[in-house]
Amino acid sequence: MSPPAHTNDADTLAGVCAIDFGTSNSAVALPLRAGGVALVPLEAGQPTMPTAVFYLADGPAHAAEPDRLYGRAAIAAYVDGLDGRLMRSMKSLLGSALLDQRTDVGAGRAVRYGDVITGYLRQLRRLGEAAAGQLLPRVVLGRPVFFVDDDPARDRAAATALAQAARDVGFAEVQFQYEPIAAAFAHEAAATAEHLVLVADIGGGTSDFSLVRVGPARRARLDRQDDILANHGVHVAGTDFDRRVELAAILPLMGHGGHGPARPGQPPREIPVGLYHDLATWHLINTVYAPARVAEWKAMRGWFADVRQHTRLMTVLQERLGHALAAAAEQAKIDVALHGAATIALDAVEPGLGTTLDAPTAARVLQADQARIVDAAQETLRQAGVAATAVQAVFFTGGSTGLASLVDGIAAVFPAATPVRGDRFASVATGLGLHARRVFSGGASPAS
Known part of the structure; x- marks a missing residue:
């Protein structure tokens, strides 16, 4: 697999990325034309970024959206005591009744919990497109085997909500792969x-x-x-x-x-x-x-x-x-x-x-x-x-x-x-990138 690096549209499979939207950390992978995948350097050259958003209370009151920071910068703002609201573990909101509710983020502003997820996914897409040098309208998203244990209806609702969030940030084609399957792909390649x-x-x-x-x-x-x-x-x-x-x-x-x-x-x-x-x-x-x-x-x-x-x-x-x-x-x-x-x-x-x-x-x-x-x-x-x-x-x-x-x-x-x-931090993202190649390049057989 390729190390984190800046790529361009001559290197990557046209318009395709994979996203590991994790509870604690997230990663983005780009399938390469020559084979393998490149992990996008999301923050400070690192291929993973904490799944965290910090909404800054300061800023113009009339702004359509409050200013926000992502990843390590979001956590640093919270640790430093800046006025605002830190949101983590957003993935756990999927399938819950909270998704459509609003939460205060300071200075009299409130945002939908669902919009917190959408905003974070939008940031991941931006970073992926900057690294790829092209638009990325097609994505494979990782998903747990169960978003919600012992509740099939809520589990389906969670998957539907995540797919809709991906479409809301501009992904025209959205596919899922199970996270443990993605993690196993590197092992399976040599089986x-x-x-x-x-x-x-x-x-x-x-x-x-x-x-x-x-x-x-x-x-x-x-x-x-x-x-x-x-x-x-x-x-x-x-x-x-x-x-x-x-x-x-x-x-x-x-x-x-x-x-x-x-x-x-x-x-x-x-x-x-x-x-x-x-x-x-x-x-x-x-x-x-x-x-x-x-x-x-x-x-x-x-x-x-x-x-x-x-x-x-x-x-x-x-x-x-x-x-x-x-x-x-x-x-x-x-x-x-x-x-x-x-x-x-x-x-x-x-x-x-x-x-x-x-x-x-x-x-x-x-x-x-x-x-x-x-x-x-x-x-x-x-x-x-x-x-x-x-x-x-x-x-x-x-x-x-x-x-x-x-x-x-x-x-x-x-x-x-x-x-x-x-890879302790990026096995799932790498496997999702391999799967994205199969899904979007026509190189995979239908399910049997």
């Missing part, structure tokens, strides 16, 4: 015989598993729904890991898990934990900066046996360092995955302050979450009525598959399977 592959897609918010039938005889079929034997997932993934790491390795330096001074005849009083859990939960961090909450904790100095911990906590609250701590926890998780240990510098809280995280500690604090994810993989097979020994490959994709302990734990359940690592 010499039909077999079962478990696609493990473990991202920031969810861990999803799909048992998929692949093989050379199935490679060219457009309709692959009957090749998905089962699909299951849990809402446990990378952001949960970051939260566990922060609570275990960073926030104890600010008093989490600590106690107050000893008092005659009384056991030491435990420091309340609610604020710390909010500090470690990304979308709740800004709530800890409310003046009343800061004043409450400023008055709680006597609750801390170690007053240095209280001083550090107040620095975090008053200097609004919560997102910096969350980023430090995420980086520590990555460093442990890559190097087996992490050094966490916290000089912004206190000069010279720091701590470490080693692999055994990370494995201990993540054990419960990882066990739930492994059980979800096993449940996928139980739903399909297939023995673990029948799975011949496990295909790993998603940002959180960088954790060796998690990957090893899943692989251990399938002793006969070959672990296969796809």
Whole structure:
């Protein structure tokens, strides 16, 4: 596959793109005339962009639409405390009654939730067309096996809403492909015989598993729904890991898990934990900066046996360092995955302050979450009525598959399977691009 690069209309298949509209991150792929696909550099040269929109409250009141930022810029605006409204995980709105409702975005403005999705898709199309050097009226969109579990009517409504949003931003031809099938395409390209592959897609918010039938005889079929034997997932993934790491390795330096001074005849009083859990939960961090909450904790100095911990906590609250701590926890998780240990510098809280995280500690604090994810993989097979020994490959994709302990734990359940690592961030987009070539170039056979 081609790396992210600027292409032009001489390189790409005329008027065709593929979009992985993800819950946490999104990507755009362009099928190339010479074969393969190019991933569009969406932001800062990266082939993925957070699925996030920030509506700026500032701006002319008479403007038809409020100004907005996308992706990393949207998140940065929120972290920096700009006045406005951050919208994330818009994909989860599909199939819900909220889609046609309006939400306040600041300065007396309101937008339809559905228009939030449309605006983000429009930005993806613009970036794709800029990279391709041509209009892109034809698209393959990824879709989950189920937008909405156990509700076929809402699931159909979700797919219809996403297709309409794509048409509203200018796509004249819209096709879908299942995300686990797309992720499996790279593996299937080298398959010499039909077999079962478990696609493990473990991202920031969810861990999803799909048992998929692949093989050379199935490679060219457009309709692959009957090749998905089962699909299951849990809402446990990378952001949960970051939260566990922060609570275990960073926030104890600010008093989490600590106690107050000893008092005659009384056991030491435990420091309340609610604020710390909010500090470690990304979308709740800004709530800890409310003046009343800061004043409450400023008055709680006597609750801390170690007053240095209280001083550090107040620095975090008053200097609004919560997102910096969350980023430090995420980086520590990555460093442990890559190097087996992490050094966490916290000089912004206190000069010279720091701590470490080693692999055994990370494995201990993540054990419960990882066990739930492994059980979800096993449940996928139980739903399909297939023995673990029948799975011949496990295909790993998603940002959180960088954790060796998690990957090893899943692989251990399938002793006969070959672990296969796809592109952690762009396997789905790449597979969708390959499918777009088949759909729009006439090179695929009809579904059997």
